[in-house]
Amino acid sequence: MSHPILEFLDIRPEDENFYRVLLRTGGASPQQLARHCDMDEEAVCVLQKRAIGLGLATVTDGLLRPITPAKAVQNLIDHRIALTREELESAAAAHGVVAALLAERDTAAPADPFADSDRPMMKHLEGLAEVRAAIDELAFYTRSESLTTWPGGRIPVDSITTARPLDERILRRGIRMRSLFGAAALDDAETMAYLRELVRKGAEVRISRVPLERILIYDRAAALTPIDPADSIRGALLTREPGLVAALVSLFERMWGQAQELPVLVGEDGPESAGERPSEIERRILESLTTADKDETGARDIGISVRTYRKYVAALMQRLDASNRFHAALLARERGWI
Known part of the structure; x- marks a missing residue:
């Protein structure tokens, strides 16, 4: 038995040894692995599922085959980073780190718009920088659901760069993300590539051929709408008023019901569209x-x-x-x- 070298990535010795067996055999059936490892098939099935889940192996033509070492180690590193990031984000949220720092920044303000108490039910956010800061903080605190519309359809490249880390953080935490886009998205290659990227990571995306209203809703408790729909750069209105947020959620649901799933790419198989199939x-x-x-x-x-x-x-x-x-x-x- 080889000495374990993957313990620093929190990999059990039995999982590492199983991966080493796969590397030596190049691929085998559960029955062959049971004989090779001197285990019963039930134990091999457990190791097989863990190997697939950890990104160490994949099933091809009925055989369990090893992922290449470089890719396997990268998968293990990605798992470790994701878990560590989630633990740190959860700890930061639990200890109110952001709210505490905001309180320091806004000591001169009569009320902190993101703290747990004394928040105004309505707030005007002036300019794009202030809106983006609000989105950053709302996304950080989101725990269950994010609802977003993009009436223009097309997302500028710089906006994709800004949105990607926020969207990835939301999806990584298991939060349900639903996004509606205007039909112009279908004619923009960069936008469509990003939408398919979001779907692969677990987001739900639909395309609307009827006009949309620009809305961002977080946990059905806070919502952002533009001050001037014709010029979103001017700023936005942040509302936590329950009645108004509920009305905006109802509007989003109506628009969602009228929209269509993201079209299937040529070459994709199966009856389900990309937005319906699971990630x-x-x-x-x-x-x-x-x-x-x-x-x-x-x-x-x-x-x-x-x-x-x-x-x-x-x-x-x-x-x-x-x-x-x-x-x-x-x-x-x-x-x-x-």
Whole structure:
């Protein structure tokens, strides 16, 4: 047995040894691996699922094959970074770090618009810089859902650069993201490439052929609308007024219901559109519902936190209109998702 060298990435010795066996064999069936590792097939299946979840192996032509060492190590590093980032973000949120720093910055202000108390229900944000700062902070505090519309459809390249880290952070935390775009997005290659990137990472995207209103809604508790719809650079109105936010959510839902899923690229197979098919991590979570007896087990096998795992499960159950987790797995199989 080789000495473990991946312990610094929190990889168990048995998982590393299993990956080494795959590297030596080049690929094998569960039965062959059971004989080679001197294990029963059930134990091999557990190791196989963990290897796939960790990005160490993939199934091709019925055989479990190793991911190349360079890519495998990069996958392990990405897992570790994602987990560490989530732990740090959760800790920062739990300790109110941003609110505390904002209080320092705004000591001269009569009220902090993002603190947990004494927040104004309505606030005018002047200029693009102030709006972007508000979006940064609202996205940081979002815990369950982000709803956004882009009436113009096309996203400028510099806006994509600004939006990407915010969108990735939201999706990485298991937050449901739904985004509506005007039909002009279909004619812009950069925008469409970014939308497909978001879908691959778990976002839901639709295209509307009817006019849209510009709205950003976070956790159905706060919303941003432009002061001047014809000139968004002028600034925005931030509202936390429950009645107004609820009305904006209803408007978003009506626009969402009238929109269409993102078109399938030429060469994509399957009856589902890109916006309907599950992302890779969603597919793995659906598969785990048929094998893992506990959330902790499923989360560990996939390499995400239990909290993120449960958020994905809840969103998938809602998306599938499933009454329980077993029902969700059955419906996913019927759709050909797993």
